Amino acid sequence: MPDPSAAWHDRTREVxxxxxxxxxxxxxxxxxxxxxxxxxxxEMLALLYTHTLRLAPLDAPIVxxxxxxxxxxxxxxxxxxxxxxxxPGPDLDRFIxxxxxxxxxxxxxxxxxxxxxxxxxxxxxxxxSTVEMIGAEHSPGIETTTGSLAQALSQAAGIAVARRRRGxxxxxxxxxxxxxxxxxxxxxALANAAFHAIDNLRVVVDVNGQQCDGLVTSVGNLEHxxxxxxxxxxxxxxxxxxxxDALDAAAARETGRPHMVLALTDxxxxxxxxxxxxxxxxxxxxxxxxxxxxxxxxxxxxxREAVTA
Amino acid sequence: MTLETVVRPHVENFIAWAKDKPxxxxxxxxxxxxxxxxxxxDTYPDRYFSAGMAxxxxxxFAAGLAREGYTPYIHTFxxxxxxxxxxxxxxxxxYPNLRVRMxxxxxxxxxxxxxxxxxxxxxxxxxxxxxxxVLETGDATEVESVxxxxxxxxxxxxxxxxxxxxxxxFPRSEPMRLDTARVLSTxxxxxxxxxxxxxxxxxRAARALQARGVGVRHLHVSTHKPFDDPEVLASIxxxxxxxxxxxxxxxxxxxxSAVAERIADAGLGRRLVRVGLRDxxxxxxxxxxxxxxxxxDALAIVQAVERVVGEPLGIDAEELAxxxxxxxxxxxxxxxxx
Numbered sequence: 001m002p003d004p005s006a007a008w009h010d011r012t013r014e015v016x017x018x019x020x021x022x023x024x025x026x027x028x029x030x031x032x033x034x035x036x037x038x039x040x041x042x043e044m045l046a047l048l049y050t051h052t053l054r055l056a057p058l059d060a061p062i063v064x065x066x067x068x069x070x071x072x073x074x075x076x077x078x079x080x081x082x083x084x085x086x087x088p089g090p091d092l093d094r095f096i097x098x099x100x101x102x103x104x105x106x107x108x109x110x111x112x113x114x115x116x117x118x119x120x121x122x123x124x125x126x127x128x129s130t131v132e133m134i135g136a137e138h139s140p141g142i143e144t145t146t147g148s149l150a151q152a153l154s155q156a157a158g159i160a161v162a163r164r165r166r167g168x169x170x171x172x173x174x175x176x177x178x179x180x181x182x183x184x185x186x187x188x189a190l191a192n193a194a195f196h197a198i199d200n201l202r203v204v205v206d207v208n209g210q211q212c213d214g215l216v217t218s219v220g221n222l223e224h225x226x227x228x229x230x231x232x233x234x235x236x237x238x239x240x241x242x243x244x245d246a247l248d249a250a251a252a253r254e255t256g257r258p259h260m261v262l263a264l265t266d267x268x269x270x271x272x273x274x275x276x277x278x279x280x281x282x283x284x285x286x287x288x289x290x291x292x293x294x295x296x297x298x299x300x301x302x303x304r305e306a307v308t309a
Numbered sequence: 310m311t312l313e314t315v316v317r318p319h320v321e322n323f324i325a326w327a328k329d330k331p332x333x334x335x336x337x338x339x340x341x342x343x344x345x346x347x348x349x350x351d352t353y354p355d356r357y358f359s360a361g362m363a364x365x366x367x368x369x370f371a372a373g374l375a376r377e378g379y380t381p382y383i384h385t386f387x388x389x390x391x392x393x394x395x396x397x398x399x400x401x402x403x404y405p406n407l408r409v410r411m412x413x414x415x416x417x418x419x420x421x422x423x424x425x426x427x428x429x430x431x432x433x434x435x436x437x438x439x440x441x442x443v444l445e446t447g448d449a450t451e452v453e454s455v456x457x458x459x460x461x462x463x464x465x466x467x468x469x470x471x472x473x474x475x476x477x478x479f480p481r482s483e484p485m486r487l488d489t490a491r492v493l494s495t496x497x498x499x500x501x502x503x504x505x506x507x508x509x510x511x512x513r514a515a516r517a518l519q520a521r522g523v524g525v526r527h528l529h530v531s532t533h534k535p536f537d538d539p540e541v542l543a544s545i546x547x548x549x550x551x552x553x554x555x556x557x558x559x560x561x562x563x564x565x566s567a568v569a570e571r572i573a574d575a576g577l578g579r580r581l582v583r584v585g586l587r588d589x590x591x592x593x594x595x596x597x598x599x600x601x602x603x604x605x606d607a608l609a610i611v612q613a614v615e616r617v618v619g620e621p622l623g624i625d626a627e628e629l630a631x632x633x634x635x636x637x638x639x640x641x642x643x644x645x646x647x
Contacts, residue, residue, distance in 0.1 A: 155401055158381075
């Protein structure tokens, strides 16, 4: 059942608004970027980080270290972005982030919840930085290599099985995007997770109907996604991905199976102006100073609203 | 001393070896008995995971287990590991340098299963994969001892594994060692460098060649990567006429290429003839048939040596068929030299 207290709702709404605002500001400043992903995923990221995930707190937000080399025998000091999720523990959750192209929204979420230093966003896509444009294994909040999409769920299933064998009570959460369900590996992973009854595995999917080429419906066929997932042996809830209570209720459900929440979202939520760019919402680029000015005005209004609130 | 023939050494050896290693788990993709781990599964059912016939997920699943401290031993046919699921192998396993062991059966042209089952370019691909260690077994002793070699590597390991009936070429007392070639015979005319099942062919060829007065320094290589053994360079440098390599693999990117790299890196400028598949796929037929058809047998190695020394040696298939292969360890080597 949803937590009836209003306290977490307010905080979660604040974080969701902060994710949109930070990403919007960043995109305006750099003239381009991944804005629609923040619009669609703000609520689910906010809910996960403020309410759902059981993660150890950090002493202070982490300032991202510079890139010091890839994993390998010559680099024993390599650390993944999991450090931003705090020290792991048997009763704590893990959060495996699959759609690496959502990195900007993820970084914004980590800043809003005090796990990433705000200055870290200045390192975004900067040479020599760990705050990569398409999140890498060493990027904040990321602990597997998933820029080649749909590889995280399989890895999360292995992590979840290992944790179950160890007797951990913490769960393994994965965030995915709907486009990843076009990859065959996703279905392999779903089938095998059900076969092994990996009931400590939870997936939240941003079903925003968008992918690089445009509308998902113009690229592939993901009709009846919930039915398909349930047919693979998972429990699966389809909810409004901007409705915190609905998201929370679906995420909190204990089903005794691997469980998935399909969060149906609007990739222009919070920035309705974006609708004019549809169906190409994957990255936002400004075609003229006039166009940018209109988006700047929309951002200014959003920022004023935040101050008033 | 005649050659011992061993039947399915991996079956019991892997069970005994894993007994005191609870971190070792097995992941398979519908080729459990075909990869000789059916009895392993029945012995350790809670350490065995069926991935289904779905290799992309299997590679990622194994990576997840490895991240949590387990050492998964993937068992399936080699082609389904590196060819079918390469992106997952590279991004989920190799990039993070995880302790996943990929035990690949049916290397090269050992199977009548045809082109879909024959791993002919795996060494080339995995040698080019950062963080990867690449091993190849050549006899029963190496099938038994490759597990210790793999387990000691702090990163991903790919193994070209033999199954079924195989010879014991090397004594049990001389296990495989990482990046350490075995010297099987000594001589100063030609360095013959072989790996996997080509070593048995090489032994037959070398014996016939030595009988014709051609000095052959025969090395058996069981580690394709890393490939830094000083013995390899010394043998290359000491071969007055040239070098022959033989591999159960295409001649591009595998052992022959690795030797060429060592020659060039050292500025040695030696003649090199590579025995192996020459930019071709194969087809389904018996091992003996394919080795003859594609020039991977002892006769092909003799002919390669003839090219290096520049003269015909009068060795034919009939003679090679009657050349006995004997066990080759440090002890037998000393006996030979007496």
